[in-house]
Amino acid sequence: xxxxxxxxxxxRFGGVQALDDVTFSLKHGEIxxxxxxxxxxxxxxxxxxxxxxxxxxGTITYEGQNxxxxxxxxxxxxxIARTFQNLQLFGSMTVLxxxxxxxxxxxxxxxxGDAFKLPxxxxxERKAEEHARAILHFLGLSEHTETIAGSLSVGLQRRVELGRxxxxxxxxxxLDEPAAGxxxxxxxxxxALLPEIRARFGITMLLVDxxxxxxxxxxxxxxxxxFGKLISEGPPQRVSSDxxxxxxxxxxxxxxx
Amino acid sequence: MNAINARRISVVAxxxxxxxxxxxxxxxYRSLAALSAIAAILILSLNVLTGFVGQISFCQYTFAGLGxxxxxxxxxxxGHHWSFWISMPLGVLFAALGxxxxxxxxxxxxxxFLAILTLGVALGADRYLFxxxxxxxxTGGVNPRTPSRPTLFGYHLTSQYSFxxxxxxxFLLVAFLVWNLRVGKTGRVLRAIRESEVAASTMGLNxxxxxxxxxxxxxxxxxxxxxxxxxxxGSVSPASYDFxxxxxxxxxxxxxxxxxxxxxxxxxxxxxxxxxxLRHTGVNAQFFQLILGLLLVVQLVIAPQGGVVKLxxxxxxxxxxxxxxxxxxxxxxx
Numbered sequence: 383x384x385x386x387x388x389x390x391x392x393x394r395f396g397g398v399q400a401l402d403d404v405t406f407s408l409k410h411g412e413i414x415x416x417x418x419x420x421x422x423x424x425x426x427x428x429x430x431x432x433x434x435x436x437x438x439x440g441t442i443t444y445e446g447q448n449x450x451x452x453x454x455x456x457x458x459x460x461x462i463a464r465t466f467q468n469l470q471l472f473g474s475m476t477v478l479x480x481x482x483x484x485x486x487x488x489x490x491x492x493x494x495g496d497a498f499k500l501p502x503x504x505x506x507e508r509k510a511e512e513h514a515r516a517i518l519h520f521l522g523l524s525e526h527t528e529t530i531a532g533s534l535s536v537g538l539q540r541r542v543e544l545g546r547x548x549x550x551x552x553x554x555x556x557l558d559e560p561a562a563g564x565x566x567x568x569x570x571x572x573x574a575l576l577p578e579i580r581a582r583f584g585i586t587m588l589l590v591d592x593x594x595x596x597x598x599x600x601x602x603x604x605x606x607x608x609f610g611k612l613i614s615e616g617p618p619q620r621v622s623s624d625x626x627x628x629x630x631x632x633x634x635x636x637x638x639x
Numbered sequence: 640m641n642a643i644n645a646r647r648i649s650v651v652a653x654x655x656x657x658x659x660x661x662x663x664x665x666x667x668y669r670s671l672a673a674l675s676a677i678a679a680i681l682i683l684s685l686n687v688l689t690g691f692v693g694q695i696s697f698c699q700y701t702f703a704g705l706g707x708x709x710x711x712x713x714x715x716x717x718g719h720h721w722s723f724w725i726s727m728p729l730g731v732l733f734a735a736l737g738x739x740x741x742x743x744x745x746x747x748x749x750x751x752f753l754a755i756l757t758l759g760v761a762l763g764a765d766r767y768l769f770x771x772x773x774x775x776x777x778t779g780g781v782n783p784r785t786p787s788r789p790t791l792f793g794y795h796l797t798s799q800y801s802f803x804x805x806x807x808x809x810f811l812l813v814a815f816l817v818w819n820l821r822v823g824k825t826g827r828v829l830r831a832i833r834e835s836e837v838a839a840s841t842m843g844l845n846x847x848x849x850x851x852x853x854x855x856x857x858x859x860x861x862x863x864x865x866x867x868x869x870x871x872x873g874s875v876s877p878a879s880y881d882f883x884x885x886x887x888x889x890x891x892x893x894x895x896x897x898x899x900x901x902x903x904x905x906x907x908x909x910x911x912x913x914x915x916x917l918r919h920t921g922v923n924a925q926f927f928q929l930i931l932g933l934l935l936v937v938q939l940v941i942a943p944q945g946g947v948v949k950l951x952x953x954x955x956x957x958x959x960x961x962x963x964x965x966x967x968x969x970x971x972x973x
Contacts (some may be wrong), residue, residue, distance in 0.1 A: 432841055458843030470838035474833045483831045486824040487843035493852060496823035497816040503823060510824075550842060 383444060385410045385586050386554060391440035392610075400426040400560070401437065402610040409552075411577060413587045415601030415618075417594070418567065419630065422607040424590040425467055428558050431588075432464050433457045444554070458487065463552035465543040467559040467590075473532030476522060477542050480531050481514035484550035517545045520582070520617060521575075536563035540572075555585050573599040598622065616635040643959065653904065654811065661803050667800035670871065671911050677867045678804035679886050681819050681905025682895070683810075684860035690897030691826055692853045693833035695754050697860045697885050698741065698761035702767060703735045704880030706730035706862025711784030711875035712777050723789035723870065730866040731859045738858020742851045761882035769877035783874045806867055810907075813860055814900045820856075821898070829853055890931050894938045896945015905947045 384407035386406045391404045393506075401423045408414050416424055428437040432441055433454035442449045449457060463484075472480050489510065495503040518524050521541055526534060531542055540560055547555055573596045578583060591597050597604060598618045605613040606621060608630040614621055621627055660820045661672040681699055688694045709730035713721040741760050745753055767773055788796045789805070796802045820826055828849055832839045840846050869875045891910055895902035912923040936944075942949035 433842075434837060453845075454837075454840040455843050455845045458841060460695060464841055468834045468839065470841075472838065474832035474834060475814045475827070477829055479827055481829075483827060483839070483844070484842040486828050489824060493820060493825050493856060497819050499819050499823070507823060546842065 384408060385412075385426035385445060386431070386588070387441075387443040388431070389441045389443070391427065391437045391442065393426060393435065393437045399610050401430070403440070403513070404607070404610070404612055405440075406605050406612065406615070408586060408588055410586055411580065411584070413580060413589060413601050415597040416588060416590045416607060417592055417597050417604060418607035418619075419592065421609075423610045424607055425558055427607075428464060428556050428590060431457075431556060432462060435517075455487070455609070458484070458550060461551070461553035462556065463550040463554070464556035465547050465558055465560060467562060469536070469539050469543060470540060471531040471539055471546070473530075475531060476528050477518065477531050477534070477545075478511070478514055478527045480542055481517060481546050481549045482510045484546060485513055488550075514545075514549055515547050516572070519544050521548075530592060537565070537568045540564065544579075545561035548585075551583075552585060555579075555587045556626040557587060557591075558591045559591050559593075559594045560589070561591050564593075566595070569593055569596050570599075572596060576600040587603065594622070641870055642955070645955075650900075653901075655902075658804065661800060666771040668801040669803050671915060673799065673803040673806045673871050674868070675870060675911045676803065676810045677864050677907075678812050678888065678910045680806075680813050680864040680867070681861055682892055682903040682906045683813050683900075684857045684864065685892045686817060686897050686903060687820070687860065688853055688857040689892060691821065691829035691833070692703045692850060694745065694749060694850070694853065695757070695889065696741075696854075696857065697754055697758040697882065697889055699857075699888055700765070700865075700880045700882070700885040701761045702734040702737050702858040702861035703762040703865030703868065704764065704877065705734040705858075706865030707869035707875050707880060708769075708778050708784070708863075708865075709733045710866040710869045711779060711786050715779070715784035715786045715875070717779070717784060719781065723786070726786075727789075727863070728865045731862045734862020734865065735855045735859035738861075739851060739855045741858070742854030745854060746847055746850055758882060758886075761885050765877070765881045769880065778877060779875060783876045784869075785874045786870050787873070788870050802871060806871065809863065809867060810904075813863065813902065817860075817902060825852075887928070887931065890935055892933065892945075893944055894934050896942075896948030899945075899948045899951055901951055901972065902947035904947060 386408040388407065389405050391401050392399070393401045395568065404423070404427065416427070418424055426435065430448045431435045432450070433449070433452060444460060447460070472483065491500070491503045491506055494500070502551060515524070515527065518527055521544065523538070523541060525610060526538065531539065534542065540563070561572060564572065564638065576587060576589070577600065580587065587595065601618060604616065604618055604621045605612055606627050613630055614624045614627045616624070659667050662671065681703060684699055684702070685696060687698050710723065710726045713719050713726035714723050714730060741757065748756055770780050788802055790796070791805065794801070796805050828844055831842070832844065832846055832849055836846055848884070865880065866875055869878065872879070887910065891906045895906040895909070913930065914927045917924045917926055938946050
């Protein structure tokens with residue numbers, strides 16, 4: 383059984399058909415790439431999966447469960463985490479606090495336990511902090527633990543977002559253009575990091591980007607989206623040589639890898 | 640000296656001064672001191688809303704009024720003669736319920752629209768709910784309720800100094816609880832929602848639940864302040880809980896800054912002692928509002944995070960003490 387099944391998803395914004403009967407599926411343990419030029423509908427698809435947008439029609443099934451009607455936070459509790467193309471860190475909070483928020487969301491204590499610092503609150507607080515510190519260590523962010531997140535460089539902020547998503551202990555991780563704003567060295571590091579995350583945490587990933595260097599290196603399988611439609615699919619080598627893809631995307635883009 | 644020690648020393652020194660100074664005051668000034676402590680609790684109530692989740696409220700005195708009138712109706716001489724210790728918690732709960740109800744339409748609002756909604760609530764309460772004839776068994780109508788001072792461990796808190804100490808203890812208790820919320824999960828979660836709602840919900844946070852909780856707790860704290868105000872004054876008049884008071888306390892919160900217990904204490908003192916100072920210098924106390932307005936303008940220009948909060952951080956910098964987190968610029972909230 384596939385982990386995530388996207389079936390006939392369509393969504394319109396006014397006159398723009400952002401997604402047009404998009405169908406594909408994601409297997410457990412896979413790193414799936416979704417590429418396409420700007421405006422192809424990649425982020426829109428992410429928003430449909432994470433519950434920020436409601437598709438006009440079509441179904442999204444995750445672990446055999448139809449996600450329709452589930453709100454964003456409920457989907458997070460099912461194990462779906464994501465990062466954002468336009469960074470959405472909690473900018474005025476420290477890096478450590480940013481990573482503790484998803485752990486807080488899963489913690490059981492309420493305001494009373496917090497206000498009176500009940501033993502359970504202290505225990506959960508310490509556990510969350512340890513967990514967040516371990517993730518920061520894994521991502522090589524330990525020296526920035528107490529830094530205000532908004533003051534970091536874009537590359538580091540992307541990494542903190544990745545760490546925050548990992549703190550949710552997800553089964554499925556949606557990465558929305560994780561290489562945007564990164565230089566070539568940082569992108570290469572990221573491409574090596576993603577399979578490492580999969581090996582260590584057993585997380586399935588859906589990666590959206592138009593950085594070919596990243597997608598070709600990190601992904602097992604690639605779907606190509608253009609103007610809301612899937613135009614090609616296959617392993618990286620085959621997709622990069624598909625004439626349709628070259629015409630729609632690689633041929634026109636300037637940053638061809 | 641590290642930051643934690645510095646904080647402990649300044650808190651202990653502040654408490655010692657707060658206990659000692661009014662001991663040498665005349666009773667009239669002791670009552671002002673008690674009113675200041677109560678106003679500081681109201682400022683803390685706004686801290687939960689504005690400082691944590693970035694929401695504004697112009698109806699905190701309406702919530703205070705719900706608490707005050709509950710205490711008046713239940714424990715007042717013309718009321719049910721219930722104990723303060725039963726009627727006060729009920730007043731807190733009733734005010735919290737009011738906050739919960741206001742929080743529902745406020746869920747999708749922020750900034751100016753939320754300001755208008757809460758101002759509307761305050762005006763509606765003034766003109767309808769608290770007005771004579773609407774619900775006289777609760778408000779007392781033209782005959783204000785006269786709740787009496789509570790008894791604590793067999794000691795009736797009738798002297799101004801004893802009641803001041805009681806109000807100060809209430810402020811310190813609320814401050815302690817609010818501080819714990821701020822540094823714990825609650826503060827983190829609410830600040831996260833303030834920073835990015837879409838990211839917060841994607842991280843598994845139920846925005847509706849947390850925003851309503853912030854409104855409810857904030858209103859409950861305001862209700863406590865209202866109940867204390869009722870027994871401090873000894874009578875419950877709707878005029879003491881009108882929208883002008885709500886606007887004043889919101890303005891003081893903006894001028895002093897949020898997220899700091901010192902700013903609550905300073906704000907509470909400011910609200911009651913500046914008009915008093917003006918009276919003594921022969922200036923009409925009504926100039927208080929004008930001065931507050933001017934301070935608001937000056938503060939927004941030179942210290943957008945709030946005057947007291949800025950002073951605190953400047954002091955910390957001078958003494959080389961670190962700090963966590965960044966100040967919330969209140970101009971962004973409105």
